[in-house]
Amino acid sequence: MLNSGYRMKRLLRLSSYLLVALCAVVALPSQDADFPEASAWINDLAGLISDSEEATLNTMLQQLEIESGTQIFVAVMARIPSGYTLEHYVNELFAHWQPGAQDADNGVLLALFSEDRKLRIEVGYGLEGRLSDATCQLIIDNDMIPQLREGNYFAAVYAGVQRVIAAVAPDYELPDSLRVSLENAAPLSDSGDEGLPLLIPLLFLLIALSFPLFFGAIILFAVLMGRKGLSAGGAGWQRNWSGSGSSRYSGSSFGSSSGFSSSSFSGGGGGSSGGGGASGSW
Amino acid sequence: MNLLKPSSVSALLTRANKARILAAIRKAEARTSGEIRLHVESRLKGESPLVRAEQRFFELNMQATQLRNGALIYLALDDRRFAIFGDKGIHAKVGDDFWQAERDAMQVRFHQDDIIGGIEHGIAAVGAKLRAYFPVDDDNPNQLSDEISHAE
The missing domain is CATH 3.10.310.50 (Diaminopimelate Epimerase; Chain A, domain 1)
Incomplete structure (x- = not known):
């Protein structure tokens, strides 16, 4: 788990984001509403x-x-x-x-x-x-x-x-x-x-x-x-119980990725989890 | 599906190739608290490789590092698609430019059919950033195992 110092920092950062959002009168849903x-x-x-x-x-x-x-x-x-x-x-x-x-x-x-x-x-x-x-x-x-x-x-x-x-x-x-x-x-x-x-x-x-x-x-x-x-390493497990066999991923607004030709890549970043990356094909 | 034919994943992850990748990961993780893993599977299921990489990242519980500095290199071999995904700690330091540059560098090797070479390059590049931004002096507890994960 995250250590408390990090969590505190994250909280502080989050609250400053919220403050900015409030000042800008942008109707952003509070992240805490999700929890x-x-x-x-x-x-x-x-x-x-x-x-x-x-x-x-x-x-x-x-x-x-x-x-x-x-x-x-x-x-x-x-x-x-x-x-x-x-x-x-x-x-x-x-x-x-x-x-x-x-x-x-x-x-x-x-x-x-x-x-x-x-x-x-x-x-x-x-x-x-x-x-x-x-x-x-x-x-x-x-x-x-x-x-x-x-x-x-x-x-x-x-x-x-x-x-x-x-x-x-x-x-x-x-x-x-x-x-x-x-x-x-x-x-x-x-x-x-x-x-x-x-x-x-x-x-x-x-x-x-x-x-x-x-x-x-x-x-x-x-x-x-x-x-x-x-595969190795996970701490949890989930399954579709619908048995539909489709992807378990429910989709998110995260990033964007490549098409099929080598010139149409785009990087991602700053999505739902705050991580980032890039993808491509060969 | 022909069960007798080795899958592209098992064809790639031979004992020798696994040893090369694990050596690259250990070298990259020396003197940094960051963690790197590789996930290889044969196909995507309609999602983009980056979305899939992020999903695998959390399934593998790679966000469990204290400084959120794990990174996953993801390959869908039969789709010939790949992605690098870094957690928010490392992403905040390196930004999109780094991921895209290393994506391109890996891609050059993949185009030459040097899959392992491309993977090694990606691991080394991420490792260099991890050492720069998340250095540790001596005893570096391996927070996550170094295993290569794969699904066929």
């Missing part, structure tokens, strides 16, 4: 998780934090704010929320964007030994995407959080009162949901049956696309 405050462990800004479900998750994550010191935040949002890639936005949100103890950097941010159908698990450096990219990938692919495809946002978050806890705090035992059997129904406190409990086992049977198909499709897709999965 909501974290109000609890679960921050459901898209309104996809019921209050009782949220309470279950919040209690679970509070318990975990008290007992193990590990802090897990969850963001459920409709869309990635425009101008950001998934990776960039979640990384910045992590920097804003700063899950985990500062010196230990033992926080995790699980962020999902329902309308973009994208999600990412961002892991603090202090936990990377326990929660590797490969593990994140498995959690997303096996535990979360199947639920998300069915629109079960709570089940997806619950399963994802469970697996993250198992990885980062293996000694932590979830109290029975907080155990939710995803096979039987929605959250335990929501027992009176008419009709739904009957549907859910069926749904799970369907999901279970479709697992081999799902992975077959992924492998086939990977072979067809000639891709080799996650």
Whole structure:
């Protein structure tokens, strides 16, 4: 993570930019508007998780934090704010929320964007030994995407959080009162949901049956696309859960790049992430 | 897709070529806190190489340097497109002109089919800037691994 001096400088620079913008009476959206405050462990800004479900998750994550010191935040949002890639936005949100103890950097941010159908698990450096990219990938692919495809946002978050806890705090035992059997129904406190409990086992049977198909499709897709999965070094993992197979990149205003002839290059720079570069062809 | 035919990526990243690239990266990263990586894949998916490079940069978590001075050299081999992307710390120092000049210098070598030579040149050029703007004296913790990442 950034050190605090750098962050301070960046803040100062940002605020001076804002001041200039205000003086010029330019209606620039405040950058902070893109980063909501974290109000609890679960921050459901898209309104996809019921209050009782949220309470279950919040209690679970509070318990975990008290007992193990590990802090897990969850963001459920409709869309990635425009101008950001998934990776960039979640990384910045992590920097804003700063899950985990500062010196230990033992926080995790699980962020999902329902309308973009994208999600990412961002892991603090202090936990990377326990929660590797490969593990994140498995959690997303096996535990979360199947639920998300069915629109079960709570089940997806619950399963994802469970697996993250198992990885980062293996000694932590979830109290029975907080155990939710995803096979039987929605959250335990929501027992009176008419009709739904009957549907859910069926749904799970369907999901279970479709697992081999799902992975077959992924492998086939990977072979067809000639891709080799996650390359080294990343701290998070994201997947389209739409299965559309199109680019995961949502586009940004960043830079510009070349055409096909050697004379039509142009450089980029100063885009969404503040980095810069140039591109070309040969 | 013929699975028996080696991909352009694996054809390029032979053991010897990898060793050349890693040596160039280590040399470039000596005496600087900056970090350089290479990502090679076969094709873009409709996006521009620079956009793709930026996306890969964040996927590889390369913004994790304290001074935001990581740089990624990106190649889409079968598309014959490439990009250099630098994080905001290094970009603030070198500006667009530097990226474009090094892009052109790499391109000259790529045109001569000297792909590894072009990559080596880019790594060395970025390394020189990193040493100039982000020098360190002795113990330089490698903040990111030097691995070459690739997707086929």
